[in-house]
Structures are given as structure tokens and as C-alpha cells.
Amino acid sequence: MLEVLHALLFSTLDAVPALVFAALGAVLSERAGVVFVGLEGMMRVGAFCAAVAALVMPMSLAVGVGMLAGAALAAVHGFLSIRWRSDQVVSGIALNLVALAGGTFLLESLYGPNGTPALPQAARWDVPGLASVPVLGALSGHSAPTYLALVLPFALQALLTRTPLGLRLRAVGDKPHAVATLGLSVAGLRWGAVLGGGLLAGLGGAVLSTCVLGRFEQHTPAGLGFIALAAMVFGRWTPVGAFLAALFFAFGDALRIGLASSAPGLLEVVPQGMLQALPYVLTLALLTLQGQRSSAPAALGVPYEQESR
Amino acid sequence: MPERLRQALPSVLSVLLALAVCWSLIALTMTPGTATAAYVEMLWGGIGNWPAWLNGAAATVITRPLGEAAMKAALLTLTGLSVAVAFKVGLFNIGAQGQMILGALAAAVVGAHVSLPAVLHIPAALVAAALAGAAWAGLAALLKLYRGVHEVISTIMLNWVALRLVDNWLVIGPLRGVAEGGQSITGTAEIQATATLPRLLGELSRLNLGFPLALLLAVVVWLWLERTRTGFETRAVGLGAEAARTAGVPVAKRTGVAMALAGAMAGLAGAVLVLGTEGRYPGTLGAPYGFDGIAIALIGNNHPLGAMGAALFFGVLRAGGTRMQLLDVHKSFPELIQGLALLFVAGRMVWLALLRRHEAAASVASVEVPRA
Numbered sequence: 001m002l003e004v005l006h007a008l009l010f011s012t013l014d015a016v017p018a019l020v021f022a023a024l025g026a027v028l029s030e031r032a033g034v035v036f037v038g039l040e041g042m043m044r045v046g047a048f049c050a051a052v053a054a055l056v057m058p059m060s061l062a063v064g065v066g067m068l069a070g071a072a073l074a075a076v077h078g079f080l081s082i083r084w085r086s087d088q089v090v091s092g093i094a095l096n097l098v099a100l101a102g103g104t105f106l107l108e109s110l111y112g113p114n115g116t117p118a119l120p121q122a123a124r125w126d127v128p129g130l131a132s133v134p135v136l137g138a139l140s141g142h143s144a145p146t147y148l149a150l151v152l153p154f155a156l157q158a159l160l161t162r163t164p165l166g167l168r169l170r171a172v173g174d175k176p177h178a179v180a181t182l183g184l185s186v187a188g189l190r191w192g193a194v195l196g197g198g199l200l201a202g203l204g205g206a207v208l209s210t211c212v213l214g215r216f217e218q219h220t221p222a223g224l225g226f227i228a229l230a231a232m233v234f235g236r237w238t239p240v241g242a243f244l245a246a247l248f249f250a251f252g253d254a255l256r257i258g259l260a261s262s263a264p265g266l267l268e269v270v271p272q273g274m275l276q277a278l279p280y281v282l283t284l285a286l287l288t289l290q291g292q293r294s295s296a297p298a299a300l301g302v303p304y305e306q307e308s309r
Numbered sequence: 310m311p312e313r314l315r316q317a318l319p320s321v322l323s324v325l326l327a328l329a330v331c332w333s334l335i336a337l338t339m340t341p342g343t344a345t346a347a348y349v350e351m352l353w354g355g356i357g358n359w360p361a362w363l364n365g366a367a368a369t370v371i372t373r374p375l376g377e378a379a380m381k382a383a384l385l386t387l388t389g390l391s392v393a394v395a396f397k398v399g400l401f402n403i404g405a406q407g408q409m410i411l412g413a414l415a416a417a418v419v420g421a422h423v424s425l426p427a428v429l430h431i432p433a434a435l436v437a438a439a440l441a442g443a444a445w446a447g448l449a450a451l452l453k454l455y456r457g458v459h460e461v462i463s464t465i466m467l468n469w470v471a472l473r474l475v476d477n478w479l480v481i482g483p484l485r486g487v488a489e490g491g492q493s494i495t496g497t498a499e500i501q502a503t504a505t506l507p508r509l510l511g512e513l514s515r516l517n518l519g520f521p522l523a524l525l526l527a528v529v530v531w532l533w534l535e536r537t538r539t540g541f542e543t544r545a546v547g548l549g550a551e552a553a554r555t556a557g558v559p560v561a562k563r564t565g566v567a568m569a570l571a572g573a574m575a576g577l578a579g580a581v582l583v584l585g586t587e588g589r590y591p592g593t594l595g596a597p598y599g600f601d602g603i604a605i606a607l608i609g610n611n612h613p614l615g616a617m618g619a620a621l622f623f624g625v626l627r628a629g630g631t632r633m634q635l636l637d638v639h640k641s642f643p644e645l646i647q648g649l650a651l652l653f654v655a656g657r658m659v660w661l662a663l664l665r666r667h668e669a670a671a672s673v674a675s676v677e678v679p680r681a
Contacts, residue, residue: 037403037461076652084658089401089461091655093603097648101641108639109338226469233462273478280466280473284452287463291456301461 040225070202376514382624388602404464406599412576442576
């Protein structure tokens, strides 16, 4: 039993970083009031650029390239939605469509339909003294992103709730006019949050292609960006909440994959499709229960205009 | 400049810019000559190879491409209408994809497992698909009206619920089709001949009843929005729900009905795909026409006829996209053009600002001429 739990936790922690980073990126941007529907596209671009870069340069640099690519896409989003006050959902959807078709086009013209060549395996780190402890030993033996994913949510939470900058970022998502009254730049803060969100989304994509999948496939990230959005909503737009939701979703997925190989009989009672739909159903259920008391930032998706009230 | 032209201009410029950007993309990765040749292939693949026909080729060099373009245009028109109708009542329907999946499934089930004469079977399958789509969209409307859940989030979630439940469970499980030899096949069972949408040109092309149906619906929706009281009230809710409520418009009812109508359109798109071309619900629906609908509606300026126009244009491009493969350009290339066009349309304010500056410059110039 303990061994099963160990294996489940291990594969959860192996798969979760991409989801965590993407969800954190979405939290950062949406807390500042900019809708982040383009997350899937930013992840795709980050994953593609990191995979291509990893073929010619060290892994850590390649991940940086992926992050910059995500931020570049986020910059387009920021230009349209902050500078020109476009509809943020439209801009995000457009980025998703461009990344989907553009990624396929570039992949086919550079490498053919089957994806990039396989990438070298990421180095795995052991936590000294932990590997032999039952269950907790699952924390040991992962690649670097996993450990970052375990720390970053708390760092971002501290940034948002304990620092003046975090207060301003949250305020710009709830009441931008109040921030402007203090003489701070609403656009500047939102730009920072969107670019930061893009970096994180690109990191998520880069980690997905370089560490988790070991290549860029034609459908990468195959909806993971939308699960990250669900995790953000499920975690009530807080970094730690989104992190826990991401862990929960990833654990559910590891459980499903584990069951599929070890106990296929059980999956005839509860089909895989139902389990795969569960994160979205739970998110919907939570939103339904919360109703009007939703924790979404008050000015989410509302373009800021100085003259409006 | 007439107001109507000014409204349409950003979309037209966006599409042209997207075409130019994508041309340069091929020119950079291959050669400029290839890029131009690929665009010509795309054109002949979409509207028919007229030069070949004039040189004596069979009529199918024109009817086949046109039929393919019409099929794609029908699907894009329906999903575009779905998004546009929801926009008119002030809701952003990102869920057209999920509604389309359920509509396709309903059409496939009614088409395969109900026995009726063709006169009744086709309408029955279409109605079932419309109802399934409407129900899925209605769920989002109910959540919005009674629990205040934002429709963008709920429809995104509902898309994935539909996809996972249908593609990863129903179609490979309880509803999986069985071929004649007793082997199971991917997707649901073949629909019966009585449920198949008739082809309008017989063997000349795959053009089927779905295309005129989609065009008819676009006109009907436009007339409903522009010429009827309920349509007017629907638009009033979209422009300002509070003002509409004060004026005595039943806001909740108009919202619910419009969203259900949006779902019905997306559901019908699924039905046209299943009854017209696929013949069953395949393992997976393939191209995300529901998401394309968002692009089509917005490029068409959220006007039913505008969406129809955008759908016809991109239907032609996408049918032609398969021909681009002859030059090693991936067939999803037109989707890239479409995505970029949407991105440029999203920058509508940029276009309007540019146009305004241009007009201002022109008027200043005209003032200065007599002075000189």
C-alpha cells in the first residue's frame, strides 16, 4: 500500500510543475485584472521554443528561451489589451489560435509531423537522507523544476500578500482607479503582471517539453493550459490555492493512469473519460456553490480608462 | 466614408494584413516564388481551378473544390452564428466547441438508432442536435443568471467536460459502433441512409444540404435580430441589461433564449458535420470548428451576415489549404491566417485610430489646398 502511494506521489510530483507554473502565471495576470485565456497558446509557444533551443544549447538556457517566448506572446496580449483596451478574452483566444496553427506550421516545416527529435533527459536530483523514508521519499529524485514548483507558489503568495508591490498588483485588479489616485501607473503594473505571467506560462510550457515529455509533440500542451485555468479558479485566484488545486488535479491524473495499468476492471465501472472530466466538473461545482461570492478580482477583464468611473 | 464601410474596414484590413504576414512567413521559410505559388494553389483549391476548366478539363475541377469550400463554410457559418448571437445578448460563448460536440453526438445517435423515412429522419436528427447544443449552452446561461458564474469560465469548463465525456468515454464505450463483421470500429455506428444529408450536385461534389441550411439560418437570425420585437429586446439586453430591465424587457428570459439559440446553432454545426460528411461521430471531431466560430463571428463584426461572409471567405481558404500541401505547406496554414486575422481584429481600436488619423490628415490637407 505504501509503495503504491509512493509511486503515485512520485509520478504526481514529476508531472505537476508545468501545471503549477502555468497556473501561477494565470494567477499573477488575473489578480492584476487581465484575463489570461491565452495561457494555452503561451505554453505552446514556450514548449516549442524550448524544445527547439534544447537541441542546440544546454537545458537551462533552453528553458530560458521558452520563458522569453511565452513573455513575447504575453507582450502581444498586453499591447492589445492594456495599450489599446481590446477585449482581453478575444485577444487571448486569438493568441491560442495563432499558437496552435503557427506551432503546427513551424513544426512541420522544421521537423515533420511527428514532433521534434527526443531531447536529452533532464538531470534528477536526490534529496540527501530522504530517499529511504517511506512515502516522503517520493519527494526525492525529481528534476529541478519540481523543486521550484514546490517553492514558487509560496514565494508568489508572499509577494502578493506581504509586500507593497503585491498590494498594488492586487489593487490594480480590484479597483484600478484607487491605484491611479495614489499616482501609480495602472498600465505599468498590469504590464508587469502580464509579462510576469507570460514568463511563468512560458516556463510551464518549456518544462513540459524539456523535462516531462522530452520532446515537442504536435498537440502539446493538449489542453493543459485550460486545466491550469481551472486550477486557478479552483484555487480562488491565490497562488497557494492554485498550487494545491494543481497538485490535486495531477494526483487524480496519476491515479487514473495508475488504475488503467494495474486495475483495468475498475475503469469499466468508472470510465476514464469521467475521471478526466472531473477537474472541470469540480471547478464548475465550486463556482456554482460560491455563486455571487466568487473570489474573482473585481475589475477582471475590464479595460482601464482613466475617465471612466 | 459611409458608416457601414467604416464598420467593416478594420476586418477587411485585418484579413489582408494576415494574408500578407503569412505570405512573408512562407517566403522566409521557403522562397517568395513558393509563397505565391502556394497562394495560387489555395485559391484554385477553394474556388475551383478555372484555368484548367477553360483548357478543357472536366467540370469537377470546379465543382469539387467549391463543394469542399461550401462544406467548411457551412460549419463555420453555424458556429460563427452561435458566437455572434450570444454576443448580441452580451455573452461571450466560448463553448461553441462543446455544444457542437454534443450536437454531433445527438445527430449520430438519432441518425443511427432511429428508423424513420428520410423526410422525417433528417429533421429529427437536426432537431436532436439543436436541442443537445441548446441544453449544453443553456446550462451556462442558467449558471450565469442564477449563480452569477461568468460565462467565459463556465463555457470553457463545459467544453472540456463535453470533450472528455464524449471522446474519452461514450464514443469508445457505450456508444461505440460495431462493423458488419462484428468488429468494433472507432467512433459511433454508421448513420442510416435516410439520415444522410442529400448531396445537391450528385457525384460532381460533396456539396450537401447543410450549406443552403446554414445560409438560410444566417439570414433568418439576421431578420430575427433586426426586424422582430424579441430580437430588438435581445439586442437591448446586450447593449445594457439594466436599461433594458428598466424598459420592461424580461432580461433573464431573453438571455436564456439567446444562449439556447447560440447552442442550437453550434449543435447544428455538429449535425451538419456528422450527417453531411462524416457519416458517424468519428473517434474525435478533428478541426475545432467551435473555436473557429469565435474568429468568424468577430471578423464578421458580430453581424450574422458578416459572420456568413467571413465563413465563406475562410471556407474557401481552408478548402484550398489541402492543395497547399502539394508545395509542402501544411494544410493548417489557412487556420494560421484566420488566427492572425482575429488577432488583428482584436486590435480594432488600433485600426480605428489609424483611420481617424488618416482622415484627419486628409481633411487638413483639403483645407490647406485653397489657402495655397
